Amino acid sequence: MSANLPNLKHLQYLLALYQYQNFNRAADASFVSQSTLSSAILKLEEQLRCQLIERDHKSFVFTPHGEEVVKKARQIIVATTELSDYCRHYGTPFGGNLRLGSIPTIAPYLLTDLAEICQQQLPDVSLYLREDTTENLMRMLADGEIDVAILALPVPQHSFQQKVVGRDAFYITGNSALINKVKQDPDYHQLPQHSIFLLSQEHCLSEHAVSACNVEDQGLIHPFYASSLTTLIQMAHYHKGVTFLPQMAVDKGVVSQKDMALEKMPDDMYREIGLLWRTTSMRQRLFLKVSQLVTDLLDIEKIHKS
Amino acid sequence: MSANLPNLKHLQYLLALYQYQNFNRAADASFVSQSTLSSAILKLEEQLRCQLIERDHKSFVFTPHGEEVVKKARQIIVATTELSDYCRHYGTPFGGNLRLGSIPTIAPYLLTDLAEICQQQLPDVSLYLREDTTENLMRMLADGEIDVAILALPVPQHSFQQKVVGRDAFYITGNSALINKVKQDPDYHQLPQHSIFLLSQEHCLSEHAVSACNVEDQGLIHPFYASSLTTLIQMAHYHKGVTFLPQMAVDKGVVSQKDMALEKMPDDMYREIGLLWRTTSMRQRLFLKVSQLVTDLLDIEKIHKS
DNA sequence: ATGTCTTAATCACTATTTTTAATCAAAGAA
DNA sequence: TTCTTTGATTAAAAATAGTGATTAAGACAT
Structure with a gap:
């Protein structure tokens, strides 16, 4: 046959x-x-x-x-x-190498904590971290170059196993006067031309922020796009504009300038965080454990916050 | 590495x-x-x-x-x-063996026509047919024992590629007096005890019919379940009850008894027919072609009917 | 008890496949 | 020219897969 x-x-x-x-x-x-x-x-x-x-x-x-x-x-x-x-790794399902990828707007703010917790909770796991764009991480996941990806959802059509691990609220930060204005009347179209700063195209955060705030209007958005959250904050600061940040970055204190205001946006403005792995993988138990750890991490930050 | x-x-x-x-x-x-x-x-x-x-x-x-x-x-x-x-089969994407499985309430009424059309339109394809339950066909598909399955949707959670190829309306047939009654007032609960005949559990048709007609009431349903559509019709006929048939069976003239009435049910009572294949398969082009052929087949019957 | 089956493992051996090192021919580059 | 880099080719070596005969151990009938 x-x-x-x-x-x-x-x-x-x-x-x-x-x-x-x-x-x-x-x-x-x-x-x-x-x-x-x-x-x-x-x-x-x-x-x-x-x-x-x-x-x-x-x-x-x-x-x-x-x-x-x-x-x-x-x-x-x-x-x-x-x-x-x-x-x-049979017999030690919670052991072996774990190659984990995440995007630049998650990795720096989540993975250090995750690494620490993994060391405690999963001492036999060797964690390898990797930071890249959603698109590249998806390719790497498919090609077996990484085992799990932590991404901001929704992710384009795919055939991976997906587990939502939490919500990450959006914050707005920048020039105090502008922030106060928006705080009173949450219509972003009252903001001056080019006063909204965003990350460059390949970061899905911009997309999420834009769609969450209905600011498709190109006039509002500054035509120069930052390539990392820290430069983004500095740009907004220097040019007296505003920008959007995810809660996990805020929690890590990325906004340290004294003359910058910081406001949480309405409750329905958030991005979902999810874990993805190959449907075919034989290590689902480990991945579920990890997703639980991440869920706990995100919850703890939330509780700590309130 | x-x-x-x-x-x-x-x-x-x-x-x-x-x-x-x-x-x-x-x-x-x-x-x-x-x-x-x-x-x-x-x-x-x-x-x-x-x-x-x-x-x-x-x-x-x-x-x-x-x-x-x-x-x-x-x-x-x-x-x-x-x-x-x-x-x-590179170079002849529309060639080679095609092992196709379908369920007993589809296979006899669709596959002979499909085989004929395949012979015309896909002369280099060798068609192998297989009839089994949805559950078994799904297992066989996963295990590579068949290449495509034609099933009634929806199918339990799965990770196959799925393509809807058409709708198949439900008919009601059986004792003329009962059918007339239902025709005037489409409430099945007026029917006598045990007057509705169904296929046995493993046929998904029963499920679809029951949920489509809201006749969960066990009292109406005869406790003896038929194992094929032809015995089902004979049972309904002999015991002066009613039963449900899919259009494709009706079109093939399964109801030949002169004293049996046959009525199309309301337009929103139908089952969807779909093709499934492994996401990993490399012959999607062929399967899409086949699904087009099936779509055409189901449409033609519909046009022919009206 | 005894002999016979059937089971999977083992052994010595052969056949096949994979891999190697060394070499070759062709095409650019210096 | 001469040197380097390319992939293909060769024959020999090494590794692997496969075979038939044999073994040991349980099942079962006599």
């Missing part, structure tokens, strides 16, 4: 070749000789009965078909690695 | 062993000797560093952990088989 399936090692070599686009470097990275890698690819092509790369005497390119095969091969290797890891 | 992954062949042997629960039979089914299979399992256990089966001198049982490994191994083998199939 089922046919002659390719060798997993060969699929790994294929992935390395795709990554390095060079036989020698791919071979080095795989700790095998160049000829091993070369013949593995030939063997794969023979076995699958289709051309994966187009050879051009000196160099090569992947065929469109070859790229599809790479994608699928990656899925297979990820799944098998999951199996292997699962077995290696 | 990534470890020493198990051999796919070994995983296949493990699946065979799980299926047959016997080394000799599993070895035969895998076309290898018993010693090969035995050492493959040992090798796997050594490589994964965990016990998969508990040996009891003469026989064995899978450990709970071993069963988890089997599940994951099945995923891996399915994915790799998809890869292999995809390559084998």
